[in-house]
Amino acid sequence: MSSSQKKGIRKTIQFGLASLIGNAFMAFLVYKLIVKENPRVTRVDMTLMIAVILLITVIEVIVFWSNQKNIIERQHQFRINLEETIKGNKVPKIYLDPDDPFYKLSKAVNEISKHERHQIHELTNQQNELKAIMDNLPVGVLVINRHRELQVANTYAINRLGITALDIPHPYTLDVRNQELRNLVDQVFQSRQSVTKTLELEDGGQSHIFETNVVYSPKVHHKFEIIVLLYDVTESVRSKRIEQDFVNNASHELRTPITSIAGFAETLLEGAKDDPETLDNFLNIIKSESDKLVRLADDILTMSQVKNEPKNWKKVNLYAYVEQQFHMLQNNLQEMQLTVENKIPETTMETVVENDLFQITKNLITNAISYNRHGGKIKVEYASHHDSWELSVSDTGIGIPLDQSERVFERFYRVNNAVKGGTGLGLAIVKEAVVDMGGSVRIESDDDDSGTTVVVRFKRRV
Template sequence: MSSRINRQVIWSSLLAIAGFFIIIVGVDRLLYHQQTAHLKAVYQTYLDLDEKASATLAKDQAVVITPLVGKPQTQRQKLMQDLIDRERTIVGRQPVVVRVGQTNEQLYIAERQHNHFVGLWQPKATLARVAPTTMVWFTSGYWLVMCGLLVWSLRRHRYWTGHVATMTHNIARIRTEHNVSPIILTPGSPFLAMGTEINRLEQTVAHLRQKVLLRQASFDRLIDHLPQGVMLIDADRNVLLSNQAMATFVGHPIAPDEHNYLDDVKTYGLARMIEHTFRNQKSHHKEMTMLNTQLSVDANVIALKAHADREQVLVILYDVTYLRQVEQMQLDFVGNVSHELKTPVTAISGFAETLLAGAKDDPATLEQFLTIIHDESTRLTQLITDILTLSRPSDAPAKHTAVDLAGLVKQALTSLAEPIAEKALTVDVAIPETLTIQSDDVKLSQVVRNLLNNAVFYNREQGTVTVTATTADHQLTLKVADTGIGIATDDQQRIFQRFYRVDKARSRHNGGTGLGLAIVAEMVQQLGGDIDLHSQVGVGTTFTVTLPLA
């Protein structure tokens, strides 16, 4: 039992005891007044009777009548005389209570004649003396009622405190996202309205939490699928939020729990921007390269004011690696084009100038220089054609027609008959004559022509060129293999780049532009296929082109 209940029980008991004695005192006081009136009435009757009748009256009324004349003789007369001497005002007034022997008696003193007093004595009337049975019943009933009230109040208190505790517990469970404990309330219960409101509150809070969870889940999915790296940092430098893109930028998974951002951000420039943003509360923007991944990013560090005294910083990283690569490729392309164009133009200009200076008068020199000018102009034309081919939009729709693949290969080999004969190459073509596919004949022709050009020009003397084509699972597989110089492993990663040559001297001697394989890769991609390379230095090279069949 709690101390609060103990205090309530003690106070209730004290009040019950006080109430009991107040009632008893009140009843005794009422009996006192009734006895006073009775003694006065007996005295009035006594005045009208003789001595014999007075004795009879006293006996009937249980009253002792004591005249006081002359010197007191008995104990009662002495008590009367003493009271009159000490306090004469009691004569004819309210009775006084006097102790006679072992009994309290009520004494009423009256003056019958001059200095002739009469005292009327009667045992003091109390509830215990007048009605002992009533006293017992009253006492028993009173304390039974008080005990019943105490038990009832304790049970009522337990009812109230129990329900209040349950409802308080339910509110706490709602706050901590737990189900409420059931509580049974009668229709007349004072807690019915409160219990109903708590149930409604639980439903409302559950609905709101569900909406918050859905919104949080949507927000998390949005953040996780953003291509930009996002990281939210609080004033204690702890990471509150991050996404997968940010983990890609920093080069390792980011822990979901709160931790210092320096555990993830190892790039000094970015960490410095974050610290400056915290100190100055000013957003910063800069482009940099991430330390671990070497990715080029456009970094925005934004100062946020989450609360009046709690700053936050939002870090957003945009991947600009591809843009910078494209820019570099454009610069390299312009530089390469300028260099490649400059060579034939310089040769044409130089030999033409030499002819104009007088070399045209020598027939042998004239023929030699004109042949060189023709070859260089042809190479210049081929270079411009290849550049225009690569400059066409890659998203242009392919024009699918029925293409005779064997005919395309035969046509390309016919144009290469002279270099094939010079190197005494053996050409094996294993393509069914009836093989016809739906594809873009122009783009496919460029693929075949450039692959065969490489297979011939980079082959060894008396080497072999093998061309095969098969269809299976709605795919065309075209293989062009040679027994040439091969391609080193390091060069295989760059062989499809524009203007890249494995053997620059031989390529220029053969009139190559360095764009053939770049054109092949571009055309294959536009046709929706793949190209694969397998090569070994000194052994040969095999290109495998896989195209979907319409």
């Protein structure tokens, strides 16, 4: 039995006693008047009067209890509705007749419930929108309260930091295990000043570089939050490093032939030009070094064009395309006495970026010539899959050690420096062109003179 029900029963009992006393008093007065007017009133009349008094009292108590019970039920209904509204639960409307004494109160409770439902709906939508934005940010976000407990962690931060303690709030140190990052957070707690630092953090067993902002965010009444923002700048740092390496390597590659040309030219000017044989020899060397400079400049320009030129997709005959490359390199093939096999079916058509395909086939076949053995073989093959296709170029040359199969795609990297004439950019250009077409490239080779196969794979475009 609820407290309100107990209270209602107590009021009913009090009302019943008061009613009985009042009715008895009124009956006594009536009885006195009747006896005064009619002294012959009998005991039976007296008993009947008492019975009527009791009946009236019972009826009054029943009516009072009914009203009291109705009030208790209304109060209980209003209380339940308001409690459920506060909890954010949907509640049914309270419908009362306009002549009900609680009608206006029921309308007010219904309006409160409607307003709260609307507010909760808006708040829920805002929270869902904020969560969707947070979870799709390419930035890690952590919010730590003044008690050093993690309040918020978006999906990016959970994945990058390997957060497993998903019951929030909890001590942030359960998730932030990197000591440098902990030190930054502690520094902000103590100084109440935001800091920024580049940190190297472990991500899935791999090391990533993060631009880390730890922000002090003050609130009202001396409260505050610490917001940690993690920007993965690994690729940016790597790109800058590659660019710097490229500049350094390009400078070195340019310096060698330029120094050679300058040296031989100076020797000629000092009098060596008077000897016809020496003059002829030196001029040939200068011509050779000049050709190297031209090839290097062409390859550097090609790398820039592959990245920056618009992609124009076109359906081409792969067999005819490779045949054209063999024809263009005919002199080089004859010089090395190489046998070529174009095993692509003659009717093979694929949609490609023609400039990219040109650089891929040209550089792969050129490499297969340069690193082949005298009298060897070059074979070009095609493989079709459900939603992709592959092109492979194989040679019978010196091969590539397994531990260098990835490095060969680096700019200016050479497996065998004894092979002259190349710029060291051929396979780097191939990779740039393959990536530009959304494909992948792999090496199948060993250093046992069994040759090398380079395979490029692309998704099929309709």
